[in-house]
Amino acid sequence: xxxxxxxRLLSFFIVLAGVSILSxxxxxxxxxxxxxxxxxxxxxxxxxxxxxQVRIEMGLDKPMAKRYFDWLGGLFSGDMGxxxxxxxxxxxxxxxxxxxxxxxxxxxxxxxxxxxxxxxLLCARFKDGIFDHLTxxxxxxxxxxxxFWLGFLLLIAFAVRLPIFSVVPAPGLKGLLxxxxxxxxxxxxxxxxxxxxxxxxELNRDYVVYARARGLSPRRILLHHVMRNALPPIIILFCxxxxxxxxxxxxxxxxxxxxxIGSYLISSVLAADSNAVATCIVIIASVFVxxxxxxxxxxxxxxxxxxxxxxx
Amino acid sequence: xxxxxxxxxxxxxxxxxxxxxxxxxxxxxxxxxxxxxQSGSGxxxxxxxxxxILNRRRFEPSGEIIFNGKELLxxxxxxxxxxxxxxxxxxxxxxxxxxxxxxRVGKQMAxxxxxxxxxxxxxxxxxxxxxxENAGLDRAEEVMQSxxxxxxxxxxxxxxxxxxxxxxxxxxxxxxxxxxxxxxHRNAAVxxxxxxxxxxxxILLVTHDFGVASRLGGELLVMKDGKAIERGxxxxxxQAPGHDYTRALIEASRLYSLVxxxxxxxx
Amino acid sequence: xxxxxxxxxxAVIGLVLIAVVLAAAVMAPMLAPHDPEAVDVTxxxxxxxxxxxxxxxxxxxxxxxxxxxxARYSIGMSLPTLLVLSVIGLVLxxxxxxxxxxxxxxxxxxxxxFISFPSLIIAAAVIGVLGNGxxxxxxxxxxxxxxxxxxxxxxxxxxxxxxDYILAARISGCSTxxxxxxxxxxxxxxxxxxxxxTGVASAILMVSGFSFLNLGLSAGAAEWGAMLNEAxxxxxxxPELLIYPGACILITSAGFxxxxxxxxxxxxxxxxx
Numbered sequence: 080x081x082x083x084x085x086x087r088l089l090s091f092f093i094v095l096a097g098v099s100i101l102s103x104x105x106x107x108x109x110x111x112x113x114x115x116x117x118x119x120x121x122x123x124x125x126x127x128x129x130x131x132q133v134r135i136e137m138g139l140d141k142p143m144a145k146r147y148f149d150w151l152g153g154l155f156s157g158d159m160g161x162x163x164x165x166x167x168x169x170x171x172x173x174x175x176x177x178x179x180x181x182x183x184x185x186x187x188x189x190x191x192x193x194x195x196x197x198x199x200l201l202c203a204r205f206k207d208g209i210f211d212h213l214t215x216x217x218x219x220x221x222x223x224x225x226x227f228w229l230g231f232l233l234l235i236a237f238a239v240r241l242p243i244f245s246v247v248p249a250p251g252l253k254g255l256l257x258x259x260x261x262x263x264x265x266x267x268x269x270x271x272x273x274x275x276x277x278x279x280x281e282l283n284r285d286y287v288v289y290a291r292a293r294g295l296s297p298r299r300i301l302l303h304h305v306m307r308n309a310l311p312p313i314i315i316l317f318c319x320x321x322x323x324x325x326x327x328x329x330x331x332x333x334x335x336x337x338x339x340i341g342s343y344l345i346s347s348v349l350a351a352d353s354n355a356v357a358t359c360i361v362i363i364a365s366v367f368v369x370x371x372x373x374x375x376x377x378x379x380x381x382x383x384x385x386x387x388x389x390x391x
Numbered sequence: 392x393x394x395x396x397x398x399x400x401x402x403x404x405x406x407x408x409x410x411x412x413x414x415x416x417x418x419x420x421x422x423x424x425x426x427x428x429q430s431g432s433g434x435x436x437x438x439x440x441x442x443x444i445l446n447r448r449r450f451e452p453s454g455e456i457i458f459n460g461k462e463l464l465x466x467x468x469x470x471x472x473x474x475x476x477x478x479x480x481x482x483x484x485x486x487x488x489x490x491x492x493x494x495r496v497g498k499q500m501a502x503x504x505x506x507x508x509x510x511x512x513x514x515x516x517x518x519x520x521x522x523x524e525n526a527g528l529d530r531a532e533e534v535m536q537s538x539x540x541x542x543x544x545x546x547x548x549x550x551x552x553x554x555x556x557x558x559x560x561x562x563x564x565x566x567x568x569x570x571x572x573x574x575x576h577r578n579a580a581v582x583x584x585x586x587x588x589x590x591x592x593x594i595l596l597v598t599h600d601f602g603v604a605s606r607l608g609g610e611l612l613v614m615k616d617g618k619a620i621e622r623g624x625x626x627x628x629x630q631a632p633g634h635d636y637t638r639a640l641i642e643a644s645r646l647y648s649l650v651x652x653x654x655x656x657x658x
Numbered sequence: 659x660x661x662x663x664x665x666x667x668x669a670v671i672g673l674v675l676i677a678v679v680l681a682a683a684v685m686a687p688m689l690a691p692h693d694p695e696a697v698d699v700t701x702x703x704x705x706x707x708x709x710x711x712x713x714x715x716x717x718x719x720x721x722x723x724x725x726x727x728x729a730r731y732s733i734g735m736s737l738p739t740l741l742v743l744s745v746i747g748l749v750l751x752x753x754x755x756x757x758x759x760x761x762x763x764x765x766x767x768x769x770x771x772f773i774s775f776p777s778l779i780i781a782a783a784v785i786g787v788l789g790n791g792x793x794x795x796x797x798x799x800x801x802x803x804x805x806x807x808x809x810x811x812x813x814x815x816x817x818x819x820x821x822d823y824i825l826a827a828r829i830s831g832c833s834t835x836x837x838x839x840x841x842x843x844x845x846x847x848x849x850x851x852x853x854x855x856t857g858v859a860s861a862i863l864m865v866s867g868f869s870f871l872n873l874g875l876s877a878g879a880a881e882w883g884a885m886l887n888e889a890x891x892x893x894x895x896x897p898e899l900l901i902y903p904g905a906c907i908l909i910t911s912a913g914f915x916x917x918x919x920x921x922x923x924x925x926x927x928x929x930x931x
Contacts, residue, residue, distance in 0.1 A: 090767065096635070097771035108532045109787050208834040219919065223862055226906030227870050227886060235897045241610035246893060293503045293554070294476030304491045325448075326776035330867055334890075343780070345871050348782040356786055364774045371774075382493040383538055 081380065084277035098123050098368060099154075102361035103147050109353035116163045159358045164350040169358050172343060175320060183331070184324050186252075186259035187266070191317070195267045199274030204301055206279065214271060221268030226327070226382045230261040230334035247339075248337055258335040266320050273316060277309040311378030318374025322367025392457075393593045394418045394441070394562055399454035401436050401445070401617075411436055414454075414562035420561065421607035423584070423594035425625060429640070433617035434597045435484075438566045440464075441553070441595065442481040458562065477507035480555030482565040490539040497535030500554055507558050522552065522557035528585060544636055545576040555592075563587055564595045569603050579644055581606045599611045599646045605629055613637050659848075662924050669920035675913030679906075683727045683729035691722035694880040703896055715879075715885070715899055716892055721797055724880040725906055731869075731881040732910055735792055736861035739799045740854055746804045748850070751811025752838045765808070772805035777864055778871075785873050795874040799864055803857065810853055814846040846926045855918030859911040882907050 114134035122129055134140050148316040177201060195334045238246045248254035282305055290300045331339025340359060347355035401411040406596050411433040418424045423633060428434045439445045440452050456463040483489045488501055500519050505511050523531035526549040539547060567578045581603055588594050598604060604625050611628045613621040623633045632638040664668045698718035706713040712721040755767035755827040784798035827837055866883030870873045875884055889899035
């Protein structure tokens, strides 16, 4: 275990470093020159000298490696620079947008767990039954659906035709029910399919046969033994989706007129605000890398025999 | 009779071609029966039918399996589960894959014990330790704390034997128990079954190995293409096989075993 | 193999859907009753009729024509993307599987870094740096998916390299290049096709997602995602304008997904059990 942990942590830090370098390069290669944008805002009719002056003030004339470490240090201390569009500190923008994303993602994760685990179990228990066939059809449909379209369908059904929810988001939990469900549907479908095939794969294993010979009931075998062994791939995928859902939230946020990190990212891109974009990117990607690590370790704890190559 | 199998046939559901045909056998308490045959002879399928792990979606059994006066095939699953694991214990072919890899050995033993005896709490541990020690495992405490992948095939087989011991199983069915073991441990495994028999359990052992059969002794049944072609005590059959097929099998196994014997002479 | 595909109803349905969308994309100029970009403000939100089979949108543009031309965007961007991805994936994946341990580790780490960026983020970054344009969307999807392709093909290839026939080929004196071209690629081809087919479906979803977010296409383009975005304002009055483009996206991605899934069932019959 500890050898595995050491190896896994090493790759974690390498990947994290790579992620931050790529994100940083993005600011450097973007078309917009931060010094120019700031200078033009502060002094109308800014001359080349003034822009140069701002560049020196902002430290943009220093060598790239130095700027990278300054930027990284800023990230850790919570100073992420200022937005080139709203000219507010990015940290404040984040504080304003992040709670929505957190609530949206959290609620989606609840939908995912509550729906996909029992459905997957039922499908595996009653394989080739009516329920199993119906689920297979629906999940196939679900992974082909564009999320934003599903969001609109739900809005048309539950806000326009049957006015249970409102099109403009209601404050609090109620306003997040439809968006979080929309965000969860494709993931639920992917999960049910993976969980079902993972369970069925485990059901064919020898220990299931011997568990029957020990007199265990099919239900006990499924819930106490097969499920435990079938969970690791699901946990790993679950943690992978976390980062994706924060970014993928942009689409759902747009459909339901919410303002979270995803839509902040998109509006920053459209406003050519490279500082904010880089910060969003490095944070979302880091969430992904960290949750991946957590998933790998958790599945390893659940199934200690598992000699999972970290890379396949 | 502890176990009587009458006119047992097992057929594939799709083709209705019988793989085991009209098999009769019986075992008395404290006795052993060896079913001997080559792969494809239907011996493993017989074994699966008796221990209730036959895949009923693919295979259709017919006939009677009477254990302790009760017919097993027509028994509702809930009742069957009270017998399997408690009175009939299976020692599967590959001990390495027989236990759930994600649960500690001790926990899986306790699970079975609780299911059949309702025993839980402090008494469980001492009972499991005794069973493991009686099955010939030295560091029983350590074994209980291990996950299956941490133990060797021979040790895991002893764990499975201990599970039969802890519930005082009346019939122990072993499906090719020596195939997954290396030669050193083979004799020890057979000896473990002999001592189980001495304690009063009935042993049904399936093998393709004449050496195992002759070491265990008792009754012998030779199967070919799903039918019993010869039966009698192990020594009778080995000395004077009545069927051409049996004779050929013995001949072949003697030729085959020549090689390792010579080697051991050189060493 | 080909016969098996035709005997599988799911594969046939998938192929038919793909064929319909391909036909729409190729023959859009012939089939479309109007110019998809022609604005006619006097006839906005026209009812479906003889002249406008599916009515018109908020700017009086023919809905049917726009939908037909929309197939050109989806297919026209996702197929080239997948072609490039396949080449990158096959070359890098096989090289990674056949090279030494150190090189392999580097490949894997680079893939891990790229996989850490959700596709939307990469699209945002690429379009932020390069600006709008179809080719930039294609580049964005390639950057976000190449690592998945490489990693997947590498794992197929690693599994295949462990087989005995590769060893036999090595012993009989085949070079690494020969092994890759003659043995490895033909043998992972079927699994690879499954991955490509479902990859097309996800590329189509990505393309429409990006244009829904105004990333990459100029305003007013007859792309399904962009059409959905424009129709947002008529959610109450004309919800059907929201339904048509989404249904087109669904049909297209379902076609490729159904075909890919069926192909997998044909290749690995035990998978579905």
